[in-house]
Amino acid sequence: MLIISVGGGKGGTGKTFIATSIAHHLARSGKKVLYVDADVESPVSHTLLGIDGREIVEEAKGFLPSINADRCVGCGICVEKCPAHALVGIKGTVPTLLENVCEGCGLCMIVCPRNAIKDRGRIIGRIYSGRKGLIDLIQGEVLPGVKEHINVVLRTINYAEEKFGEYDYVVIDSAPGTGAGVWLAIRRADIVVAVTEPTPLGAHDLDRFLALSKKLGKRVVVVINKAGMGGARDDLIGEVADKHGVEIIGRIPYSKEVLDAYIHGNSVTDLYPDSSVSKELNNFVSKLLRQARK
Amino acid sequence: MSLEITIASGKGGTGKTTVSSFLISYLSGVEKRVIGVDADVEAPDLVIALGRHTEIHREEVFDSEIAVINYDRCISCGTCASICRYGAIDIKNGRPVITPELCEGCGVCGYVCPTKAIDIKKTKTGDMIIYDTKFGKVVTGELEIGRKHSGKLVDMLRMKARSIVGGGYIVIDAAAGIGCPVISSIVGVDYLVIVVEPTPQSMLTASKIYEIGKIFNVPMGLIVNKYDLNREFVDEIRRFSEERKVDFLGTVPYDRSIVEAYVNIRSLIEYAPSSSATKSLREIAERLLSRVKG
Numbered sequence: 001m002l003i004i005s006v007g008g009g010k011g012g013t014g015k016t017f018i019a020t021s022i023a024h025h026l027a028r029s030g031k032k033v034l035y036v037d038a039d040v041e042s043p044v045s046h047t048l049l050g051i052d053g054r055e056i057v058e059e060a061k062g063f064l065p066s067i068n069a070d071r072c073v074g075c076g077i078c079v080e081k082c083p084a085h086a087l088v089g090i091k092g093t094v095p096t097l098l099e100n101v102c103e104g105c106g107l108c109m110i111v112c113p114r115n116a117i118k119d120r121g122r123i124i125g126r127i128y129s130g131r132k133g134l135i136d137l138i139q140g141e142v143l144p145g146v147k148e149h150i151n152v153v154l155r156t157i158n159y160a161e162e163k164f165g166e167y168d169y170v171v172i173d174s175a176p177g178t179g180a181g182v183w184l185a186i187r188r189a190d191i192v193v194a195v196t197e198p199t200p201l202g203a204h205d206l207d208r209f210l211a212l213s214k215k216l217g218k219r220v221v222v223v224i225n226k227a228g229m230g231g232a233r234d235d236l237i238g239e240v241a242d243k244h245g246v247e248i249i250g251r252i253p254y255s256k257e258v259l260d261a262y263i264h265g266n267s268v269t270d271l272y273p274d275s276s277v278s279k280e281l282n283n284f285v286s287k288l289l290r291q292a293r294k
Numbered sequence: 295m296s297l298e299i300t301i302a303s304g305k306g307g308t309g310k311t312t313v314s315s316f317l318i319s320y321l322s323g324v325e326k327r328v329i330g331v332d333a334d335v336e337a338p339d340l341v342i343a344l345g346r347h348t349e350i351h352r353e354e355v356f357d358s359e360i361a362v363i364n365y366d367r368c369i370s371c372g373t374c375a376s377i378c379r380y381g382a383i384d385i386k387n388g389r390p391v392i393t394p395e396l397c398e399g400c401g402v403c404g405y406v407c408p409t410k411a412i413d414i415k416k417t418k419t420g421d422m423i424i425y426d427t428k429f430g431k432v433v434t435g436e437l438e439i440g441r442k443h444s445g446k447l448v449d450m451l452r453m454k455a456r457s458i459v460g461g462g463y464i465v466i467d468a469a470a471g472i473g474c475p476v477i478s479s480i481v482g483v484d485y486l487v488i489v490v491e492p493t494p495q496s497m498l499t500a501s502k503i504y505e506i507g508k509i510f511n512v513p514m515g516l517i518v519n520k521y522d523l524n525r526e527f528v529d530e531i532r533r534f535s536e537e538r539k540v541d542f543l544g545t546v547p548y549d550r551s552i553v554e555a556y557v558n559i560r561s562l563i564e565y566a567p568s569s570s571a572t573k574s575l576r577e578i579a580e581r582l583l584s585r586v587k588g
Contacts, residue, residue: 011470012307041471042499105400149473177336230550
């Protein structure tokens with residue numbers, strides 16, 4: 001079993017497009033693939049894997065206090081201690097809970113001297129599963145307005161991890177950025193794919209992403225997506241890659257076929273197998289797999 | 295009091311930074327007093343889109359707290375690991391070990407520890423930087439790589455911006471996604487602009503941003519960027535905005551000059567003042583302004 005994590009820093013560079021392309025490629029060659037969508041804030045991989053029917057396999061529950069007004073004496077300790085400032089109220093009154101501010105740590109319940117706070121629980125996110133041929137999907141989704149998205153990433157990856165052993169390959173699709181959610185998505189990777197676009201913005205965020213990957217001691221390869229877009233600057237990406245000592249192993253051209261496949265929820269390599277973008281994608285994945293097995 | 299406008303999208307790469315930077319350049323011309331906030335603290339690149347910029351101030355922000363175990367006192371009872379709701383404490387070789395990337399700093403573990411072996415220590419959240427640009431100042435955050443507390447840094451940036459500008463406009467460029475830092479970018483603002491591209495994937499996550507806007511009772515408007523890449527879908531987006539009473543602010547065509555301006559580190563308004571994108575964005579900015587001013 002080999003774990004490939006896909007990230008890159010900047011949003012919209014094509015992480016999900018590249019990650020699903022890797023999964024399609026592997027499935028075509030008869031490999032069993034587990035696709036883990038860890039971009040719980042905007043999970044859309046099912047649309048690109050061609051999965052219609054998803055099933056909820058787990059509801060991620062979080063802590064949410066309920067205050068028993070009969071027991072509460074309005075001492076104000078919970079209001080004072082709440083690290084998220086989600087409990088408000090003056091001394092002598094029952095505090096009011098700001099649900100969308102609560103981060104679900106449970107400290108209020110522990111510090112209450114009157115045992116007046118209980119966990120009424122709430123759903124913070126959902127974990128879905130789906131299947132298309134040899135590709136199995138595990139996908140996390142945080143509910144809008146809930147601050148605990150990192151917790152949902154953790155639960156999703158933990159849920160998926162129990163099944164890793166059943167597969168030849170695990171592909172983990174991360175959120176944009178360089179924070180804790182991305183850290184979780186690449187932590188277990190055997191190889192990390194950094195997807196970027198040839199612009200100063202792509203280069204800037206790639207720099208931070210490569211720093212994170214290197215901090216974790218990961219092997220990383222870079223792929224430039226939308227290569228050749230208006231005034232493309234591959235050289236900027238080259239500079240960042242050199243700085244971190246990583247290789248650029250693919251250049252996927254900017255093309256109408258990709259957008260067309262994207263909108264219609266298809267794999268570009270299935271829809272337009274003879275296009276130059278499909279050829280570049282296949283070359284890239286072959287190179288990636290060679291590097292990964294080294 | 296300043297008027298605060300946040301630009302968000304859910305999915306990454308739809309054009310948040312393009313819209314934010316344009317709005318800042320436009321407002322600096324017509325309203326004079328404007329400040330930008332780059333709330334994408336995991337991948338900050340708003341200033342790049344504003345052209346040449348100089349760093350005029352940088353400070354370290356220590357607003358994160360992390361639990362630290364004193365192993366001289368720890369008796370390895372495991373109470374801390376069983377109570378942590380963020381999965382930040384694991385038992386390894388019989389001893390509890392904290393994963394700083396997952397620690398929320400809530401202090402629950404310290405409260406329950408029978409030997410008081412856990413301290414909560416302040417740690418670096420990231421940097422706050424102020425840049426001078428041709429169009430005024432921009433407050434930017436750089437989250438420590440792999441860190442969890444992006445929402446806290448966003449709160450700090452917004453406070454700083456208010457103290458600097460004291461009136462006029464604050465334009466907040468949110469991160470991709472819908473998680474904690476995005477919520478921190480939306481709470482309490484005067485107007486929320488949702489930037490979508492004409493794909494089902496973009497609409498899927500934009501609708502979650504809409505839900506967050508509803509929760510926090512913020513007036514909203516919608517912009518379709520790169521609308522001509524999939525014209526058929528624009529009507530669907532328009533229907534979405536009508537049904538939910540979200541202002542339809544306009545459409546922006548796919549325009550090479552946007553990328554070219556980035557690549558040349560120039561603002562769009564200067565680089566391509568008569569391009570089709572600039573024209574559409576100017577109309578959108580006018581519409582937005584009349585709406586925000588009421």
